[in-house]
Amino acid sequence: xxxxxxxxxxxxxxxxxxxxxxxxxxxxxxxxxxTEATIxxxxxxxxxxxxxxxxxxxxxxxxxxxxxxxxxxTHGSTHYQIAKAALEAGKHVVVEKPAGFTSHExxxxxxxxxxxxxxxxxxxxxxxxxxxxxxxxDIKAGVFxxxxxxxxxxxxxxxxxxxxxxxxxxxxxxxxILSGIVGDYPLWLSANGASYLKQGIxxxxxxxxxxxxxxxxxxxxxxxYPFKRRDVVVVAERxxxxxxxxxDKDRLRYLSREGSGFQPIDVGSVKPLxxxxxxxxxxxxxxxxxxxxxxxxxxxxxxxxxxxESMLNFGQKVEVA
Numbered sequence: 078x079x080x081x082x083x084x085x086x087x088x089x090x091x092x093x094x095x096x097x098x099x100x101x102x103x104x105x106x107x108x109x110x111x112t113e114a115t116i117x118x119x120x121x122x123x124x125x126x127x128x129x130x131x132x133x134x135x136x137x138x139x140x141x142x143x144x145x146x147x148x149x150x151t152h153g154s155t156h157y158q159i160a161k162a163a164l165e166a167g168k169h170v171v172v173e174k175p176a177g178f179t180s181h182e183x184x185x186x187x188x189x190x191x192x193x194x195x196x197x198x199x200x201x202x203x204x205x206x207x208x209x210x211x212x213x214x215d216i217k218a219g220v221f222x223x224x225x226x227x228x229x230x231x232x233x234x235x236x237x238x239x240x241x242x243x244x245x246x247x248x249x250x251x252x253x254i255l256s257g258i259v260g261d262y263p264l265w266l267s268a269n270g271a272s273y274l275k276q277g278i279x280x281x282x283x284x285x286x287x288x289x290x291x292x293x294x295x296x297x298x299x300x301x302y303p304f305k306r307r308d309v310v311v312v313a314e315r316x317x318x319x320x321x322x323x324x325d326k327d328r329l330r331y332l333s334r335e336g337s338g339f340q341p342i343d344v345g346s347v348k349p350l351x352x353x354x355x356x357x358x359x360x361x362x363x364x365x366x367x368x369x370x371x372x373x374x375x376x377x378x379x380x381x382x383x384x385x386e387s388m389l390n391f392g393q394k395v396e397v398a
Contacts, residue, residue: 079104080361083129083138083168085159086110086150087119090173094148096123097354106143109135135159139166146196146361148354149173154240157182164189164197169361171198171354174249175381176374178241180398183378187371198357198367199374203254203307205352207344208320208329212311213258215318222314227255227294229309232302242279243298244270244384251284251296252380254309259288262376262397268384269392273301284384 082103084095087110098105107130110116116131132138138147139162146169149159157177163170164186176199177183183199190197203209215221231247238246256262263286270279281299288294307322317332319339327341353369360367379398387395 080358081106081143081145083107083109083141083144083147084150085135085138085147086152086173087115088150091148091150092119092122093350094150094354095119095125097348097350098148098358099123099125101351101355101358103354103358105129107132107138107141109133109138136162139163139168145169146171146357152240153238153245154178157186160186160197161189164193164195167193167195169196169357171200171357173200174374175199175241175245175378176371177378178245180375180378180382183371183375187375190371196357196360196367197371198353198360198369199371200353201249201253201369201373201377202349202353203250204257204369205347205349205356206322207347207349207352208322209254209257209309211329211342211344212309212318212320213260216258216311216313217260221311221316221318224259224290224292224311224313226312227258227292227310228312229254229294229296230306231296231298232304232306233300234302234304235300237274237280237300238278239275242270242272242282243300244268244279244282244388245381247298247300248282248284248296248384249377249381250307251298252286252377255286255294255296256288256377256380258309258311259292259294261289263288263294263380265394265396266380266383266387267392267394268387270388279388282384282388286380 109132147163149172160172229251267285270282283297286294309320311318320329329342329344330339332339383395383397
């Protein structure tokens with residue numbers, strides 16, 4: 078039997094969730110957004126076999142006994158509140174990052190999921206990116222040798238958030254990517270940022286991260302860029318890797334340190350959101366814990382908290398809890 082799903086939040090990304098759930102065969106029974114016009118616009122873009130019930134009150138989604146799970150794709154400042162209420166209502170939850178703005182909030186969600194016996198998945202889309210997964214797998218297989226240095230970029234020309242800085246909007250991806258490649262989380266970090274569009278909301282942030290075994294990494298995110306960019310470079314003992322998520326071709330390339338030229342690496346065409354939501358539906362159906370559960374989100378949140386502290390202290394080195 079198909080998993081019955083409700084989608085809360087139908088902006089651009091919420092509509093992608095709706096489309097993906099439909100393509101994966103989920104039973105999308107109810108959708109919710111802040112206005113009827115937003116709902117109508119989203120539904121017009123998705124080919125659904127059966128039109129779902131609609132509402133502008135997310136609490137009606139949570140009170141529907143026919144729903145197994147909900148996807149929360151709303152403004153970041155609402156994620157914790159809605160996710161907690163959904164878990165308390167007995168729904169399995171996939172929520173966009175960040176799940177909360179403090180480790181206390183994310184810990185609360187983890188506890189609530191545990192006590193309710195429900196699954197909590199926090200979106201970590203690049204964990205399912207085939208290019209990043211290929212790099213991780215090859216590092217584990219020993220292809221690269223000892224890791225030395227990693228660099229990531231996450232840039233876009235908006236949307237500009239009013240409820241969180243680029244640290245909490247874009248840099249969770251960089252932390253996840255870099256930590257996933259290393260296979261561990263950083264020991265300490267230094268962060269700097271600047272606000273140009275809205276005072277007090279950083280729209281450019283750079284993180285310097287020191288991982289165990291002396292592996293150094295740096296990540297930069299910004300909304301102030303003329304086009305989208307998601308790049309990762311890995312420097313290791315025997316090999317370089319260069320990944321460009323928006324390249325027209327050869328998104329992933331390897332280069333031997335011996336200088337034999339860049340080798341294109343086929344990573345297939347699986348879309349990360351498709352893979353992530355398929356994993357969520359599988360976990361709900363089979364009672365498995367997702368790889369990007371609340372405990373993993375808590376680790377990323379602690380890195381973000383340390384970065385926030387460092388920025389407030391002009392880049393001071395901060396140990397990660």
